[in-house]
Each structure stands twice: as C-alpha cells, then as structure tokens.
Amino acid sequence: TQLLEQSPQFLSIQEGENLTVYCNSSSVFSSLQWYRQEPGEGPVLLVTVVTGGEVKKLKRLTFQFGDARKDSSLHITAAQPGDTGLYLCAGPPSAAGNKLTFGGGTRVLVKP
C-alpha cells in the first residue's frame, strides 16, 4: 500500500504570513495532485505535478514535486483568509486507473 504523509496536520497563521505544507511517501508516484476542501464541500483540484523536480505556480501558491517523485510541497505566500481550508495531496498508484491515495490533510487557518 502506498501511503502519503502530510505535515503539519494543522497550521494557524496570521494574514500576510507564508506557509509550507509537505507531502511525503516512501513510494514513487507517477503524479501528485493538490486539492483544497472547504467545510461541507468536496475537494477542489488545485494542481497536478507530473515531472520530478517540477515547480508550478498558481498566483500566490507554489507547488513542487520532488526529483525522485516521492514528495511534494505547497507554499503559500502572503496568506489570506480565503486560503483557509483543508489541503490534501493525492496520487494515483503506478498502475492504471483513477484510484487516488490521499494524504491525511493539513488544516490551514488564516486569521485576519
């Protein structure tokens, strides 16, 4: 079973601060995705990273995929209250299909 471990489990910061969320595994993933989920809603896909060493930017969010494709990070610059939510990393096993393995999630609270 391929597991994804996220850290930290919970982050509380003030508006304007930066934060980084980590997603680690002992296994190689063909790709990794980051989702954000708000209370009472389903996860919303933020980005997919596919190539080892890849860096993708989405406004104030920067996503990195490790060179060995075993880890990923999400960095938010100048966080805003609208960034509050549960951040989840997920990856498909190397086999085909759409089965996703999710990390435990990082709950982010950005206080105004």
Add this chain to the structure above:
Amino acid sequence: KAGVTQTPRYLIKTRGQQVTLSCSPISGHRSVSWYQQTPGQGLQFLFEYFSETQRNKGNFPGRFSGRQFSNSRSEMNVSTLELGDSALYLCASSSREALVGEQFFGPGTRLTVL
C-alpha cells in the same frame, strides 16, 4: 459545464438499514469514483467505475457496492448500516482524456447512522 452532482446531500439512517447514494458526473466523463471521508481515516477510496464496469476497488467490506449506468451516472449502496459508516461520501468523475488521476469531486452526501 455543470459540475458533479450528488443526491441526497444529507441522510440520516439507523443501524441495520440500507442506503443508496446517487452521483451524476460531469457531462462526457466516463469514470466515476467513490470515496469515504471520516475524521479518523481521512479520504479512502471505495471503488471506480468506467463504462459500466468496476475498474478498481478499495478495501471495504462487501456491504459497500456500486454500479454505473449507460449514461455514466453511478449509485453506491451500503447494506446493513453500522455506526461506523457515518461519513461524507464523495463522488468524483474523470474524463479519459484528462491527466491521469485528475478528478473532479461533487459536494458529497453526509450520511449519519444512528
């Protein structure tokens, strides 16, 4: 394009009953996956259907079953409900042409078992 829809949004059942949840994928998406989300276990994969065939299955007991219709709509059924089945059940759809594993989630059905 309309997103993934799930019905009902909320459901309350008692132990021993059975329940059927419904999911309508994004138009043109042929893959539908189901996940269970609980505070303790997080998001766990239940099963995936593609063109009416179960393509992947997670580690859940046989009380959990599903099916997909020719229009790609999917249902999941849980029989003999247990207290531990209380969870948010999420459905996700994916297009065959999309990046591998890229899925779009519905808002979920919140099931409470009393």
